[in-house]
Amino acid sequence: MTPPADAAQPAASTITNPTVLTSSTELASTTTTAPVQDASGGDSATTAAGSSELASIKTKLLASLGHFADFPIPGIKFIDILPLFRDPAVHVDLLRALELQIQKEFGADSAHKPDIIVGLDARGFLFGPSLALRLDAGFVPVRKKGKMPGPCVTAAYEKEYGTDYFQMQEGAIKPGQKVLVVDDIIATGGSAAAAASLVKQLGGELIGYLFILEIPFLNGRSKLGDVKMVTLLETDE
Ligand SMILES: O=P(O)(O)OC[C@H]1O[C@H](OP(=O)(O)OP(=O)(O)O)[C@H](O)[C@@H]1O
Numbered sequence: 748m749t750p751p752a753d754a755a756q757p758a759a760s761t762i763t764n765p766t767v768l769t770s771s772t773e774l775a776s777t778t779t780t781a782p783v784q785d786a787s788g789g790d791s792a793t794t795a796a797g798s799s800e801l802a803s804i805k806t807k808l809l810a811s812l813g814h815f816a817d818f819p820i821p822g823i824k825f826i827d828i829l830p831l832f833r834d835p836a837v838h839v840d841l842l843r844a845l846e847l848q849i850q851k852e853f854g855a856d857s858a859h860k861p862d863i864i865v866g867l868d869a870r871g872f873l874f875g876p877s878l879a880l881r882l883d884a885g886f887v888p889v890r891k892k893g894k895m896p897g898p899c900v901t902a903a904y905e906k907e908y909g910t911d912y913f914q915m916q917e918g919a920i921k922p923g924q925k926v927l928v929v930d931d932i933i934a935t936g937g938s939a940a941a942a943a944s945l946v947k948q949l950g951g952e953l954i955g956y957l958f959i960l961e962i963p964f965l966n967g968r969s970k971l972g973d974v975k976m977v978t979l980l981e982t983d984e
Pocket residue numbers: 867868869870871905906907908930931932933934935936937938939967
């Protein structure tokens with residue numbers, strides 16, 4: 748199967764901590780258009796308190812992940828993000844951390860305020876719509892082939908354990924709209940690169956990717972080209 752023909756340059760953002768992406772670097776001095784306010788009236792992600800809150804939440808989120816050997820096929824170490832949604836307190840923490848991470852990474856640059864959050868089938872649907880509401884953006888799904896009515900654009904891709912097809916409904920993104928692609932995990936990067944190809948087919952402007960978790964040894968970010976990639980957590984498994 749031919750993977751999407753996206754560029755193969757490493758993404759701009761670099762991860763330094765092998766386990767938790769804490770805020771060791773200075774936080775952005777300004778915020779996105781949907782800032783989170785802290786108790787002092789400042790934007791949370793710009794304060795030391797915001798930075799410390801983000802680090803603390805990340806530790807809790809990492810501890811909530813599940814780990815399963817040989818699923819869905821032998822040799823795969825499957826990381827289960829579903830426990831993040833079982834406990835409402837952890838679910839709230841997750842959304843808060845994603846919002847803070849976006850503030851930190853994208854700052855107030857209006858060029859990086861998304862019009863549309865694109866979530867990938869199926870786990871990107873678990874948090875994409877909630878995040879879109881927080882960012883005052885629309886939500887558009889990328890689905891596996893054959894699930895949506897009407898004319899669709901299609902992209903084939905290979906992932907860590909197989910080949911698949913993604914689709915997006917024609918007209919779901921208007922030409923020139925700024926798009927942030929979100930998903931739970933980036934492994935080989937095949938799924939995210941296919942989603943990017945669909946966004947481009949519809950004329951959207953891809954401004955970045957956001958993942959809850961990265962599996963770095965699979966080097967998925969090498970498939971994403973020169974587009975900003977933000978990840979909350981990473982694992983060395
Ligand atoms: O970086 P990649 O190698 O492409 O892998 C990452 C993708 O794999 C998983 O989805 P999966 O295709 O298993 O579908 P699901 O969400 O429906 O379980 C995961 O939710 C990502 O979408």
